[in-house]
Amino acid sequence: MTASTPRRAVLVAALAVATAATATAAIPGGNASAASRPTPRASGRTVDNRFWYSLAHWLAGTHRGTTAVAGARPGLEIKTAAGRTEYADPHTGKKSVWEYATWTSPVHRSTVPATEAIASWNARTPAGTWIQIELRGTYTDGTATPWYVMGRWASGDHDIRRTSVDGQTDGKSTVWTDTLAVDAPAAAAGLRIRDWQLRLTLHRKPGAGRGPTVWLAGAMVSDVPDRFTVSASTPSGRAHELKVPRYSQETHAGQYPEYDNGGEAWCSPTSSQMIIEYWGGKASATALTWVNPRYSDPQICHAARSTYDAAYKGCGNWPFNAAYAATYRGLGGVVTRLTSLTDLETLVAAGIPAITSQSFRPEELTGAGYGTAGHLMTVIGFTAAGDVIANDPNSADNPSVRRVYKRAEWETIWLRTKRHGTAGKVASGSGGICYLYVPAAPAAAQVAALTAVGVF
Numbered sequence: 147m148t149a150s151t152p153r154r155a156v157l158v159a160a161l162a163v164a165t166a167a168t169a170t171a172a173i174p175g176g177n178a179s180a181a182s183r184p185t186p187r188a189s190g191r192t193v194d195n196r197f198w199y200s201l202a203h204w205l206a207g208t209h210r211g212t213t214a215v216a217g218a219r220p221g222l223e224i225k226t227a228a229g230r231t232e233y234a235d236p237h238t239g240k241k242s243v244w245e246y247a248t249w250t251s252p253v254h255r256s257t258v259p260a261t262e263a264i265a266s267w268n269a270r271t272p273a274g275t276w277i278q279i280e281l282r283g284t285y286t287d288g289t290a291t292p293w294y295v296m297g298r299w300a301s302g303d304h305d306i307r308r309t310s311v312d313g314q315t316d317g318k319s320t321v322w323t324d325t326l327a328v329d330a331p332a333a334a335a336g337l338r339i340r341d342w343q344l345r346l347t348l349h350r351k352p353g354a355g356r357g358p359t360v361w362l363a364g365a366m367v368s369d370v371p372d373r374f375t376v377s378a379s380t381p382s383g384r385a386h387e388l389k390v391p392r393y394s395q396e397t398h399a400g401q402y403p404e405y406d407n408g409g410e411a412w413c414s415p416t417s418s419q420m421i422i423e424y425w426g427g428k429a430s431a432t433a434l435t436w437v438n439p440r441y442s443d444p445q446i447c448h449a450a451r452s453t454y455d456a457a458y459k460g461c462g463n464w465p466f467n468a469a470y471a472a473t474y475r476g477l478g479g480v481v482t483r484l485t486s487l488t489d490l491e492t493l494v495a496a497g498i499p500a501i502t503s504q505s506f507r508p509e510e511l512t513g514a515g516y517g518t519a520g521h522l523m524t525v526i527g528f529t530a531a532g533d534v535i536a537n538d539p540n541s542a543d544n545p546s547v548r549r550v551y552k553r554a555e556w557e558t559i560w561l562r563t564k565r566h567g568t569a570g571k572v573a574s575g576s577g578g579i580c581y582l583y584v585p586a587a588p589a590a591a592q593v594a595a596l597t598a599v600g601v602f
Contacts, residue, residue: 192258192368193367193485193578194367195601198363210248212248219587221360225247227350227352228246237309238307242351245350248346249348250346253343265365266363267299269360269472274351274354275348279296279297282345294314296326308454309457310458311457338369342367348360361586371563372563372564373564377557379486381491382532387528390524393547395410405450405461406461413539417524418583422477422583428445429445443544471581479582481580485561497592498595500525503579505576506518512555513550533551536548582596
């Protein structure tokens with residue numbers, strides 16, 4: 147029912163150690179350094195999104211061999227290689243030489259001095275190509291982070307193994323799989339990320355005529371306060387349910403254990419596939435030829451393989467799921483945080499389902515019948531009373547996937563950042579993480595809903 151050991155559990159434990167071990171920076175006289183104090187949140191906001199996806203966006207920034215390409219879906223491509231580099235794949239031992247070109251975004255000054263950052267990207271990577279996504283921030287003390295690798299990605303796994311990069315830290319912040327987190331943000335005067343920029347490196351085999359195309363890149367940064375409980379928002383009073391396909395991860399138990407121990411851990415790709423197919427995406431017969439023909443719903447196996455992170459050893463890398471969704475024609479995907487079920491109601495009313503990340507003990511979510519340290523579900527609607535209608539992939543079979551969960555319970559297990567585990571120890575919560583997959587050319591009502599929840 148869950149992905150591999152969730153990065154949130156590791157992150158919370160690390161932050162607890164760092165917070166206990168780190169004293170407030172001081173200047174002579176014992177006062178905290180003014181430079182280390184974060185700017186107050188703008189109007190109480192806790193989340194800030196910035197994505198580049200238009201022709202004007204790609205024309206901005208700094209190009210080293212890249213070029214902006216116009217069209218129905220503007221993008222970034224290699225025009226002339228800026229150089230060559232050798233990449234030794236840590237997961238296969240294979241060394242290969244690649245041509246590359248780079249694009250560096252403008253600096254984005256966030257409206258939210260942030261404790262965490264999660265990148266997103268949408269790209270086409272034909273055989274013989276891949277991309278690397280890096281993020282560099284400036285702290286509120288004026289110093290800069292290194293260029294952190296947020297992912298090395300290709301839609302396939304023949305040229306390189308899709309991977310996050312472990313062990314990245316500067317002593318102030320650390321990358322935990324897909325999340326850049328400030329190490330000791332708890333104090334009111336704690337360090338924050340003030341602004342940031344991305345660097346995209348596009349790779350292709352030497353002499354190739356084409357390379358990858360990037361359609362969207364950006365990040366969500368946030369400063370969600372520590373909280374064990376969350377007050378339930380007021381329901382809209384309008385019942386609405388979207389017709390989203392239902393798939394169970396449990397019907398794939400034991401299948402392809404090389405991908406995150408098999409189907410029992412495939413909540414994230416199973417949820418992704420539900421929404422991909424809601425929007426009309428369909429895996430081609432050619433893409434599914436590797437799947438055992440005796441397995442039902444082979445596209446779920448394909449989704450697991452296509453989201454697998456070789457370093458994390460799981461299919462629960464958040465941006466890898468969004469990037470996989472965007473490999474389907476006309477579809478885009480990002481990872482963000484939302485602030486309430488009111489946001490989700492706004493999206494559902496515009497025809498947009500969403501994937502949310504939550505963790506809970508069995509007694510915390512009535513009707514679930516299980517507990518989890520981290521699980522993804524698809525929110526497809528709301529009852530008139532405001533309760534959540536979810537496609538829960540942790541179900542015995544496809545017909546039983548649809549569930550109705552109590553609003554107040556759901557809002558807490560999704561939005562909180564801390565919780566007590568079954569042994570009473572403090573563990574982590576996702577703080578409102580959400581995958582959003584929408585048409586690359588959304589309708590006006592969809593644009594309005596995405597704008598209302600802060601994504602556009």
